[in-house]
Amino acid sequence: xxxxxxxxxxxxxxxxxxxxxxxxxxxxxxxxxxxxxxxxxxxxxxxxxxxxxxxxxxxxxxxxxxxxxxxxxxxxxxxxxxxxxxxxxxxxxxxxxxxxxxxxxxxxxxxxxxxxxxxxxxxxxxxxxxxxxxxxxxxxxxxxxxxxxxxxxxxxxxxxxxxxxxxxxxxxxxxxxxxxxxxxxxxxxxxxxxxxxxxxxxxxxxxxxxxxxxxxxxxxxxxxxxxxxxxxxxxxxxxxxxxxxxxxxx
Numbered sequence: 001x002x003x004x005x006x007x008x009x010x011x012x013x014x015x016x017x018x019x020x021x022x023x024x025x026x027x028x029x030x031x032x033x034x035x036x037x038x039x040x041x042x043x044x045x046x047x048x049x050x051x052x053x054x055x056x057x058x059x060x061x062x063x064x065x066x067x068x069x070x071x072x073x074x075x076x077x078x079x080x081x082x083x084x085x086x087x088x089x090x091x092x093x094x095x096x097x098x099x100x101x102x103x104x105x106x107x108x109x110x111x112x113x114x115x116x117x118x119x120x121x122x123x124x125x126x127x128x129x130x131x132x133x134x135x136x137x138x139x140x141x142x143x144x145x146x147x148x149x150x151x152x153x154x155x156x157x158x159x160x161x162x163x164x165x166x167x168x169x170x171x172x173x174x175x176x177x178x179x180x181x182x183x184x185x186x187x188x189x190x191x192x193x194x195x196x197x198x199x200x201x202x203x204x205x206x207x208x209x210x211x212x213x214x215x216x217x218x219x220x221x222x223x224x225x226x227x228x229x230x231x232x233x234x235x236x237x238x239x240x241x242x243x244x245x246x247x248x249x250x
Contacts, residue, residue, distance in 0.1 A: 001027040001088060004096040005040065007052055013108040013116075019098075029089040033076065034059060034066060036088055053112040059084040061225065064162025068113055069100040074164035074223045082162065082225045102163050104172035106209045119209045120161045120177060127201035128181040130190050149187045156183035158226040165220035165228075171212025176220040178206050179236035180228050186239055196243035203240055 002025045010017025024040050031039075034056055041051035057065040066083035070076035076086045091097060099113065107115040159180035166172050182199050185191025191198070214233060221230045 001029060001091070001093045003027060003036075003091065003094070006096055006098045007113070008100045009052070009112055010101075010109050012111060017109065017112075027088055029087070031088045032059070032084060033068075033070070033086045033088065034084050053110070053114050055114045056084060061085045062160065064160035064164075064225070067102050067115065067117070067162050067164070067167070069102060069167055071098050074102070074167040075162075075225055079222075080225060080227050082160075085225075102167040104163070104166045104211075106172065106174070106211055107163060107166065115163075117161070117163050119211075120163065120174070122209060123174070123178060123202055123205045124161075124181065126205035127194070127198040128185075130185060131194065143189055145188060153184050153187040156180040156187070156228065156232055159184075159224075159228050160226060162225060164223045164225060166211065168219040168223040169212065169215055170217070170219075171215050172210075173214050173220070174206050174209075174211040175214045175233050175236070176224065176228055176230065178202050179232035182236045182239060183232040186235065195239060196246060199236060199239040200243050200247075203236075 002023070005022045005024060006019050007022060008017055009020045022040055022044075024036060024043075027036050027039065034054075037052060037054060044051045055065045055067060057063045059066070061082045061084060064082060066075075068075065068083045070083065070086075075081060075083045077090055078086050101107075101109055101113045102115045102117075104115075106119040107117055110116050157180075159177060161177060163174075163177070165176035166174050182202060185198065186195050218230055221228065
């Protein structure tokens with residue numbers, strides 16, 4: 001395959017960026033998208049040019065680091081996968097592929113296609129954890145939990161925090177991410193102890209960091225590589241409202 005890559009190049013968050021066109025040739029249909037970028041970077045380094053900076057780690061769809069906006073969609077044209085899981089057979093010979101970083105104020109550009117997603121870490125640090133003493137690891141059947149609740153908690157915990165929901169939302173909302181982290185604890189007995197405090201702190205931190213409000217377009221669910229349901233947003237809203245009602249009046 002011969003392709004034209006229209007890639008966003010930006011030295012830092014303070015400098016202006018621009019699209020630069022690159023040509024890659026003889027790309028295998030079986031190559032992954034990141035392998036294709038590796039081939040491009042090898043050719044750039046050979047020529048003495050600056051390689052394209054992009055984020056990656058496991059390349060197994062687990063970490064979510066490969067946060068690329070490809071042809072107008074987070075993680076590319078396929079559904080339910082991360083960028084590193086996408087292969088070049090999803091594209092046509094001679095096609096022009098537009099590659100950008102996540103576009104959101106809370107995710108400033110580090111360089112080229114890499115963005116700083118530490119805002120998600122700050123939200124987790126605000127309350128996305130269980131701090132009560134739960135003791136040692138209990139037997140699987142020691143704490144009675146309804147299977148439906150256990151399944152929903154596991155589905156929410158599948159969120160890898162890649163930020164595709166933010167990139168897909170026209171308001172750069174992080175509510176799908178936050179609600180998934182709230183839900184994975186709120187559905188389990190261990191998480192109920194701090195439930196009211198947790199949801200208020202996480203939502204407050206999300207707002208403080210500049211993420212927008214939910215647009216109710218379901219774009220986040222459609223683009224999520226782990227197919228996290230927007231039902232979690234409804235659950236988070238209920239948790240937040242209940243916590244505010246129960247909070248002591250000042």
